[in-house]
Amino acid sequence: MNKKMDDGDFEEINRLIQYDVDEALRVFRSGDFGKRLRARIAADERTVKAKSFLRRIAVPSATLLAVSAALFLLNVHRSPAPWPVHPRLFAAVLRQLPAFSRPAAELPSGPAGVAGMSEAGGGFQSALALAERRKKEEERETPFRPDGPRVPVLSLKKKMEILYKDKVIERVLVLLIGKSKEV
């Protein structure tokens, strides 16, 4: 392969390279390479400064974002309540209740009134009034009922009164017994 090449071939390569380089260098020298380079270095330094600033704020921002995302995901994927009441089911139940016809203040207070109210379709409001009334009755001081274990809760003052009365009756009975023995 080498035998086929003579010095003229290599000289032509050198000549062509020289020509190529000379022409390119002529254009290169006509421009101010140093000035352009300095401008580019200055622009690069500005970019580096901007990047370093971004890098400084990037870490706290990313952390904040990650924490926010984690909290959001925790909130979204939280396990539901053991016995969830679906809002639609709740709304359907409310809708099936009788219509609200009369305000509670106008309702009659007696049992007959309650019955009448039911008949008139007093609905939810009447049921509420009845429940209120039953609660008040229970709270009221009622005598001991043998048919049920429910005993009204007495205040301390009331208990003392009862105790005092018991003692008075006991003393009276003791005195009466003593007198009868003497007689």
Add this chain to the structure above:
Amino acid sequence: MSAEDEARLFEEMMTYQEAIFRICLGFSRNPSDAEDLSQDVYLKAYRSLGRIRSPHAVKEWLFRIARNTCLDHAKKLQISRLFEKTTSPDNVLDTRTPEFSAVTSERLKLLRRAVSRLSKKQREVFVLREYGHLSYEELARTVGAKAGTVMSRLNRARIAVARFIKEAGHE
């Protein structure tokens, strides 16, 4: 290294700007790209001035940066040509001088094509020697090979280029 030393070193580097430009021209085969690549080389050198270990070998260090930058650029160009139809630098119409003869222009195109057909190792020694005018010792240190290896590579590269031009000229 102090800021003054760095500035002095950079000034010293700037004395090699034409050699760097020639090397970039040999690799890129385009004067405009060669200037951009030269700027890239100096920018990289400026950024890593503080890391230079032996200020005495600044010339070889700079040539090594030039070689790596040009090879990286060639690699990127190869990849981008796979995806888009760009004009090859060999086919760029050379209008640098009005008196540029058609024959010389054709021969230059052949030379550029011949250089581009060389293997990576042959191309780098050919460009660094013929365009950058590096000595064999400098060439060996820049490429990271023995002087004998570099010389044989260079010889093979020269033969391949001359052969390509001769054969293409006869067609």
